[in-house]
Amino acid sequence: MATKASRSAARLMMGPAVILLLGWMLVPLIMTLWFSFRTYLPLRGGDQGWTGFDNYVRFVSSSAFWPAVQTTLVIVLGVLVITVCLGILLAILLDQPMWGQGIVRILVIAPFFVMPTVSALVWKNMFMDPVNGLFAHLWRFFGAEPVSWLSDAAMPSIIMIVSWQWLPFATLILLTAIQSLDSEQLEAAEMDGAPHLKRFFYIILPHLSRAITIVLLIQTIFLLAIFAEIFVTTGGAFGTRTLSYLIFQRVLESQNVGLGSAGGVYAIILANIVAIFLMRIVGKNLDN
Amino acid sequence: MGQITLKQVTKSFGDVQVIPPLDLTIGDGEFTVFVGPSGCGKSTLLRLIAGLEDITTGHIEIDGKDATDLVPAKRGLAMVFQSYALYPHMSVRKNIAFPLKMAKMDAAEIDKRITNAASVLNLTDYLDRRPGQLSGGQRQRVAIGRAIVREPAAFLFDEPLSNLDAALRVGMRLEISELHERLKTTMIYVTHDQVEAMTMADKIVVLRAGHIEQVGSPLELYHKPRNEFVAGFIGSPKMNIFGGAEAQKYGGASAGIRPEHIDVSMSDGTWKGKVGVAEHLGSDTFIHVHDTGLADMVTVRITGDISVRHGDTIYLTPQLDQMHKFDAQGLRIE
Numbered sequence: 186m187a188t189k190a191s192r193s194a195a196r197l198m199m200g201p202a203v204i205l206l207l208g209w210m211l212v213p214l215i216m217t218l219w220f221s222f223r224t225y226l227p228l229r230g231g232d233q234g235w236t237g238f239d240n241y242v243r244f245v246s247s248s249a250f251w252p253a254v255q256t257t258l259v260i261v262l263g264v265l266v267i268t269v270c271l272g273i274l275l276a277i278l279l280d281q282p283m284w285g286q287g288i289v290r291i292l293v294i295a296p297f298f299v300m301p302t303v304s305a306l307v308w309k310n311m312f313m314d315p316v317n318g319l320f321a322h323l324w325r326f327f328g329a330e331p332v333s334w335l336s337d338a339a340m341p342s343i344i345m346i347v348s349w350q351w352l353p354f355a356t357l358i359l360l361t362a363i364q365s366l367d368s369e370q371l372e373a374a375e376m377d378g379a380p381h382l383k384r385f386f387y388i389i390l391p392h393l394s395r396a397i398t399i400v401l402l403i404q405t406i407f408l409l410a411i412f413a414e415i416f417v418t419t420g421g422a423f424g425t426r427t428l429s430y431l432i433f434q435r436v437l438e439s440q441n442v443g444l445g446s447a448g449g450v451y452a453i454i455l456a457n458i459v460a461i462f463l464m465r466i467v468g469k470n471l472d473n
Numbered sequence: 474m475g476q477i478t479l480k481q482v483t484k485s486f487g488d489v490q491v492i493p494p495l496d497l498t499i500g501d502g503e504f505t506v507f508v509g510p511s512g513c514g515k516s517t518l519l520r521l522i523a524g525l526e527d528i529t530t531g532h533i534e535i536d537g538k539d540a541t542d543l544v545p546a547k548r549g550l551a552m553v554f555q556s557y558a559l560y561p562h563m564s565v566r567k568n569i570a571f572p573l574k575m576a577k578m579d580a581a582e583i584d585k586r587i588t589n590a591a592s593v594l595n596l597t598d599y600l601d602r603r604p605g606q607l608s609g610g611q612r613q614r615v616a617i618g619r620a621i622v623r624e625p626a627a628f629l630f631d632e633p634l635s636n637l638d639a640a641l642r643v644g645m646r647l648e649i650s651e652l653h654e655r656l657k658t659t660m661i662y663v664t665h666d667q668v669e670a671m672t673m674a675d676k677i678v679v680l681r682a683g684h685i686e687q688v689g690s691p692l693e694l695y696h697k698p699r700n701e702f703v704a705g706f707i708g709s710p711k712m713n714i715f716g717g718a719e720a721q722k723y724g725g726a727s728a729g730i731r732p733e734h735i736d737v738s739m740s741d742g743t744w745k746g747k748v749g750v751a752e753h754l755g756s757d758t759f760i761h762v763h764d765t766g767l768a769d770m771v772t773v774r775i776t777g778d779i780s781v782r783h784g785d786t787i788y789l790t791p792q793l794d795q796m797h798k799f800d801a802q803g804l805r806i807e
Contacts, residue, residue, distance in 0.1 A: 372525050373558035377572035377619070378546035387571070391562040 214453075221446035228440045240447035249431055254455075256340070257427040261408045263344040264351060265401060271348075272355030272400065273393065277385075279356070280363045290360075297353035305417040308346045309335060339423035346414050351407075355400045362396035363389065402463040409456050428452050475536065475626035475659030476501045477522060482531035484514075484521055484683075491517055492683040494531065499627075499661060499676075504653050507663045508670040509680035510706070515663045516631055518680070522661065523552050523629050535626060546575075551620035552629040555636065557612045559604035559619075566600040569618045576623075590618040593652075610641045617652070627659035634669065646673060667707055671695070679703050701803040704729050710759055710774065712797070715767035725798030725806050732759065732774035734795035739781075742788030746771065748781045762787055 221240055224233040244250060279290055296304065312319050313334035321331035334342045366389065374384045412429050419425045421434060429452060436445030477499040484492040491514050499505045507515040520526040522533060524545035532541045540548050551572070559568050566587055573583045591597045594614040604612055613633060620628055630649070634642045650673050653660050664670055670677050671691045679686040679694065679702075687699040691707075698704035704712050712729045720728040736742070737760070746765035751758055758779055762771045773789060781787060798806040 367556060367558060369554045369556050369558035370560060372545075373552065373554055373619075374560075374571070375525070376523060376545045376550070376552045377623075378575040379571075383575065388560060391560075394562075 217446045217449045217453075219446075220442050221450050223443050225442040225446075226440055227442060236443065240443045241450070244435070244444055244447045244451065249426065252424070253426050253428045253431040256425060257409065257429075259340065260344055260347065260411065260427060261405060263340075264347045264408055265404060267344065267348040268351045268355040268404065269397060269400060271352055272359045273390075273397075275352070275356045276359035276363050277389075279360055293356055294353045296350055297357075299350070301350060301411070301413040302417055304350055305346055305414040308342075308349070309418050313342060335418050336423055339419050339425045343414060343418065343425055346418070347408065347411055350414075351404055354404070358396050358400050359393060362393050366392050398463070398466055402460075405459055405463060406456065409452070409459065428455070476534075477627060477659065477661070478534040478537075479522070480532040480534070482521060482533065483529045484517055484526065485529045490529075490683070492521070495683070495685060497678065497685065497688070499659060502657045502659055504650075504660045504662065504673060504675045505678060506670040506674035506676070507661065507678050507680060508665065508667055508706075509686075511665055513680045514683040515665075515680050517683075519552075519629050519631055519661060519663045523550055524548050525552075549626040550629055551623050551625035551627075552631065553613075553616045553620050553633045555632045557604075557616040557633075557636075559612055559615055561604050564601050564603055565596060565607070565615050565618075568604065568615055569622055572619060572623045586622045587618075590622045593621070593655075594618050609637050610645060613637065613645055614648075617649070621652075621656070625658070627661060630660065630662040632663055632665070634664070635666075642669075649673065668709060671707070677707075679706060697805065698797065699805050701727060701729070701799045704797055704799070704805075710772045713768060713771045714799075719767055720798075723793075723796055723798055726801040727799045727803070729797040729799070730791045730795065732772040734792045735771070735773045736790045736792065737773055737775055737779065738788045738790065739785075740788065742790040744771075744789040744791075746787055746789060748783060748785045748787050750783070751779075751781055753778065760787070762789060765789065 222235060222237065224236045224239070225231070226233065275293060279286070279293065283289070299307075310318070315321050315331050315333035318331075318334075320334065324331045332338060370388055370392075371384055374388050379387060410429050411427065412433065415421055415425050415427060415430050416433075421427075421430045426434070428448070432445050432448040432452060435441050435448055439445075479495060479497045481494045481496060482492060483490060483494050495518075507518060509515050517526065521528050524540070524543060528541065532539055534540060535548055535550070560571065563571065569587050569590060570583050573586060587600070588597075591600055594617060596611070596614055596618060599607060599611060599615075604615065607615065616633070633649075634645055637645060646669060649660075649662075653673075662669075662673060674691055676688065677691055677694055678688050681702055686706075687694060687703045689697075694703060694707045698707060698712075701714060705714055708731055710732045712731045713735075714727055714729040716727040720726060744765045744767065746762035749761040749763045749770065751760045755778075756776070758775045758777070760773045760775065760779070760781060762773060763769070765771050771789065800806050
């Protein structure tokens with residue numbers, strides 16, 4: 186029973202957690218906002234006072250800004266398309282009864298347990314290295330010239346690495362969604378004369394729509410901020426400089442905290458626009 | 474049209490044979506009910522006819538044509554599932570239209586059939602709703618609507634009323650019976666509820682462990698059960714079956730008498746017993762009698778009311794012409 190006393194006790198007990206979380210979020214956010222309005226060059230004179238919106242104007246008018254936005258969007262979209270499409274396929278496959286199902290499922294989910302930095306290093310050195318990588322050996326085996334993946338095809342490579350990391354997540358969510366589908370519905374559709382492909386489009390896909398939106402929402406929020414994969418592989422070269430990487434460069438490589446913070450604020454706004462946009466879609470989907 | 478013939482049909486899951494060789498003919502236009510305790514294979518049998526399960530050996534003929542290897546959609550049968558299996562993301566109209574759309578029927582004809590089905594099933598006002606917004610009974614009707622628009626050779630019902638509450642179940646039972654009167658299409662209906670079987674069927678098939686125990690009209694099964702199992706399964710409350718010396722007196726290894734065929738007296742009769750619980754239904758009274766020396770408990774059904782108390786001594790007299798006798802194998806002795 187939620188009496189007045191028990192409710193205030195609940196508030197009191199939740200207090201520490203809420204304050205901690207708020208502090209974790211609010212302190213960096215406020216510091217970012219604070220620095221974004223100041224000229225702050227740690228190695229070239231330190232904090233030099235207010236500059237108004239100067240940082241914001243400079244960040245956007247930099248020639249690196251729009252390409253970075255474009256790169257970010259290409260990576261996000263590319264990864265979303267690949268993970269959702271392959272995720273649905275894998276989920277359907279894993280839903281079939283087969284020998285060694287448990288082990289196969291764990292193997293499919295495994296990449297999700299690998300840290301981004303580690304997986305990027307593994308891809309970079311084990312697979313994509315133009316001299317010793319497995320791909321290079323494979324290419325040579327067929328008599329082809331090995332591709333230097335991370336310089337000649339940097340964007341597809343990064344999209345591939347990130348997709349590999351996120352595919353298990355999409356597969357897992359979509360698999361649970363498929364398993365919740367009432368098998369009588371599929372049987373009814375079969376009796377109604379719908380062949381396999383139509384059963385997929387008329388019954389399975391609509392059933393998955395909610396899970397797909399959730400995958401899209403969660404992945405977008407995380408993918409907008411990918412950093413380690415780029416840092417470890419290309420270091421932002423060959424057209425792989427995303428918005429978050431650009432911010433990193435402004436702060437740490439150019440030692441301009443004010444400019445980087447302004448970029449950070451832009452990134453927050455961009456992420457929120459996407460989040461609101463997606464929230465609306467999810468809301469519409471969850472309504473019925 | 475809709476005659477279904479099963480010839481030596483068997484079904485095994487792995488090493489377990491759930492349906493031993495079975496022959497059955499379901500006549501055109503008949504309302505056939507498969508009834509039996511849970512796990513007796515009645516749903517499996519229905520799914521074999523529907524084509525949702527492959528039969529292990531034997532043949533299924535629909536309207537004289539071999540349908541053993543036909544896919545479900547090509548058998549011309551429509552099925553109503555226990556969970557209704559409506560498509561939750563489609564409106565009622567689209568649900569009903571789905572089989573027609575899959576058959577590539579033209580839009581005008583689809584529209585005509587939906588309007589027809591909706592008026593037959595009182596769904597006209599709900600056509601644009603989603604299944605989630607309907608009550609259990611309405612969902613049931615949508616499921617039936619989706620079946621009838623296809624104008625199938627036969628309808629298959631898989632325990633369609635088990636998810637409804639008691640009052641609604643009685644209502645839907647009548648509606649399905651009326652639908653059968655109107656459409657005159659073959660219907661196969663699976664249930665574990667012998668009341669549903671008795672009230673709806675033209676022909677009842679009693680199954681136990683995949684075997685057909687008896688096929689016959691409801692009254693045939695009631696008056697002339699072929700064996701002890703059918704005798705005990707058909708009829709409510711259950712028949713009183715007893716063995717031993719008392720049964721031998723009547724000329725059988727065991728004998729049975731239905732609760733409604735026992736006369737009651739407070740002073741004298743064939744059997745003496747103690748009254749246990751008396752269930753007063755108003756129109757009838759069921760009295761459970763103990764210590765009769767026949768079985769643990771003998772149920773007696775009396776029309777109207779009787780004033781007996783727990784622990785009273787009561788005398789029972791069976792109506793001898795209504796007594797059922799069975800031999801040592803449990804088969805009926807005439």
